[in-house]
Amino acid sequence: xxxxxxxxxIDIGLLLPLLLHSLLVQTLVPLVRVGTSYRxxxxxxxxxxxxxxxxxxxxxxxxFAIPFxxxxxxxxxxxxxxxxxxxxxxxxxxxxxxxxTRWHLLAANVVxxxxxxxxxxxxxxxxxxxxGPRSRESIFGHYMVALALxxxxxxxxMGLAAGSGRVAxxxxxxxxxxxxxxxxxxxxxxxxxxxxKPARTDAAPPLRIGEILRLQGLASVVFASVMTVTxxxxxxxxxxxxxxxxxxxASQVGWLLMTRALSSMASRLAYVSLFRIAGRVPLTVGTMxxxxxxxxxxALPVPLVxxxxxxxxxxxxxxxxxxxxxxxxxxxxPIAARGTAMSMRLTGNRIGQVALxxxxxxxxxxxxxxxxxxxxxxxxxxxxxxxxxxxxxx
Numbered sequence: 001x002x003x004x005x006x007x008x009x010i011d012i013g014l015l016l017p018l019l020l021h022s023l024l025v026q027t028l029v030p031l032v033r034v035g036t037s038y039r040x041x042x043x044x045x046x047x048x049x050x051x052x053x054x055x056x057x058x059x060x061x062x063x064f065a066i067p068f069x070x071x072x073x074x075x076x077x078x079x080x081x082x083x084x085x086x087x088x089x090x091x092x093x094x095x096x097x098x099x100x101t102r103w104h105l106l107a108a109n110v111v112x113x114x115x116x117x118x119x120x121x122x123x124x125x126x127x128x129x130x131x132g133p134r135s136r137e138s139i140f141g142h143y144m145v146a147l148a149l150x151x152x153x154x155x156x157x158m159g160l161a162a163g164s165g166r167v168a169x170x171x172x173x174x175x176x177x178x179x180x181x182x183x184x185x186x187x188x189x190x191x192x193x194x195x196x197k198p199a200r201t202d203a204a205p206p207l208r209i210g211e212i213l214r215l216q217g218l219a220s221v222v223f224a225s226v227m228t229v230t231x232x233x234x235x236x237x238x239x240x241x242x243x244x245x246x247x248x249x250a251s252q253v254g255w256l257l258m259t260r261a262l263s264s265m266a267s268r269l270a271y272v273s274l275f276r277i278a279g280r281v282p283l284t285v286g287t288m289x290x291x292x293x294x295x296x297x298x299a300l301p302v303p304l305v306x307x308x309x310x311x312x313x314x315x316x317x318x319x320x321x322x323x324x325x326x327x328x329x330x331x332x333x334p335i336a337a338r339g340t341a342m343s344m345r346l347t348g349n350r351i352g353q354v355a356l357x358x359x360x361x362x363x364x365x366x367x368x369x370x371x372x373x374x375x376x377x378x379x380x381x382x383x384x385x386x387x388x389x390x391x392x393x394x
Contacts, residue, residue: 009132010139017190018126019146021081024184025088025119026150027157028177029112030236030257032092033057034158035173036109037240038250039099042170047241047364049102054237056109058350061117065350066209068121069343073336077125078191084118085188087111089181096174117346122191124342128330129194137327141271144323148268148315151232152261159254212341218332220386222348224284225325227376227383228318230352231291234376235260235314242298242369252304260311264319271323281391284324288384291317295377299370321384332392 033054040050072080091112098104123143131139161172213219236257243253267274267287274283294313297306325345333341356376364372 010135011130014126014192015130015139015142017187017192018123018130019142021085021119021184021187021191022123022143022146023150023153024180024187025085025116025123026147027153028088028092028150028180028184029116029154030151030261031154031158031173031180032095032112032177033109033236034155034240034254034257035170035177036095036099036105037237038173039095039105039170040102041240041244043102045102048362050237050241051359051362051364053102053105053109054233055354056106057113057116058352058354060110060114061350062347062354064114065117065121065343065347066340068118069340069346071339072121072125072343073339075194077122077129077339078188078193079122080118081122081126081191082185082188084115084120084122085181085185087115087118089178089185091115092174092178092181096171096178099170099174113350117350121339121343121346124326124346125339126191128338136330137275138272140323140327141268144268144271144319144326145265148261148265148319150261152258152265155254155257155261159251159258162250162254209340209344212333212337212344215332217387217391218329218341220383220390221325221328221332222345224288224321224383224387225329225345226348226352227288227380228291228322228325229349230356231295231314231318231376231380232260232322233352234356234372235311238364238369238372241364242373245369246301248304256307256311259308260315263312263315264322267316267319268323271320274320275324280324280328281388284321284328284387284391285384287317287320287324288380288387289317291321292377292381292384295373295380299373299377301370328391 036053037050040053045053068080091108094104094108094111099108127139127143128136157176158173161169161176213222239256240250240253242248243250243256278286291314294310294315294317297313298310300306302310326342329341329345330338363375
């Protein structure tokens with residue numbers, strides 16, 4: 001095991017297993033979620049049911065995120081990631097063995113959602129624990145690159161499995177997801193537990209949720225985080241439907257999602273330099289505006305090459321803004337409440353993942369997928385404006 005580097009405040013021995021585990025989890029989730037959308041198409045489910053199944057991924061996490069955050073504040077970040085990996089194994093096993101009805105898809109997505117929440121909550125605090133203040137933005141950039149790489153590998157594997165078919169072979173996708181989940185479970189045990197915290201009898205009581213949320217700028221950053229995550233979620237869930245409407249092969253949908261993820265990865269490689277040049281607030285506003293433009297372009301009946309340009313804009317913009325919202329919460333929140341504050345971010349994300357896909361399914365029934373993309377673009381732009389108005393200036 002590597003020790004802490006002397007020249008930097010980075011714990012390499014913790015960082016490398018964290019990046020590996022994050023990569024595996026993020027490879028798995030888009031693979032099985034796209035597979036779930038295609039399985040719903042195979043079953044002939046109406047678009048409202050597809051939205052409900054997508055929303056079920058975030059249903060229980062809405063209730064559990066804050067308690068998980070309090071637990072992580074007590075030093076159980078690695079245990080949370082390991083428990084989450086175990087639930088991902090269970091969820092992918094259910095999808096592989098019993099993807100037979102809408103209720104099976106719903107139940108498996110609930111299990112996957114709780115597992116993913118535990119992994120993400122643990123990963124966020126592990127990222128903070130990997131470094132001190134000097135290297136924090138750099139570590140967040142590395143962590144988000146690992147996420148983007150995983151989000152590219154999942155669709156890439158889906159595209160290879162789909163070939164020239166209009167609908168991806170879901171049995172193969174779910175088997176691949178189950179295998180990846182087993183590897184992720186094994187990798188989770190490489191995550192080093194936090195050192196025990198000394199007992200303190202004079203410790204101040206933890207901040208209440210309302211007190212944390214009233215910290216200047218925090219609510220707008222949480223809102224921006226919700227829109228970055230749910231926009232990506234909308235893209236993963238509804239791009240297969242848009243592809244079906246526009247008569248695209250399933251492999252092309254996979255390549256579009258992979259292109260989006262690679263664009264996010266490229267943006268995160270440039271994140272530290274752009275952060276130093278532009279600053280947090282201008283960079284947040286600019287990248288969210290870029291994402292909104294990409295979503296509007298994707299909503300138009302444009303040729304395939306323009307769809308690729310749209311997902312590049314979406315990926316590049318959301319890739320940076322997602323990183324900014326995560327590090328922004330760490331900057332605003334007190335040290336003793338960081339796990340809770342970041343779990344509030346996850347709670348907001350999951351509420352968005354419940355409300356937006358289901359609301360979008362109702363909208364899609366009336367307007368089609370393009371209407372969903374237009375509304376999402378407007379919400380992303382509004383979130384960037386809120387950060388501009390409320391984030392504390394130093």
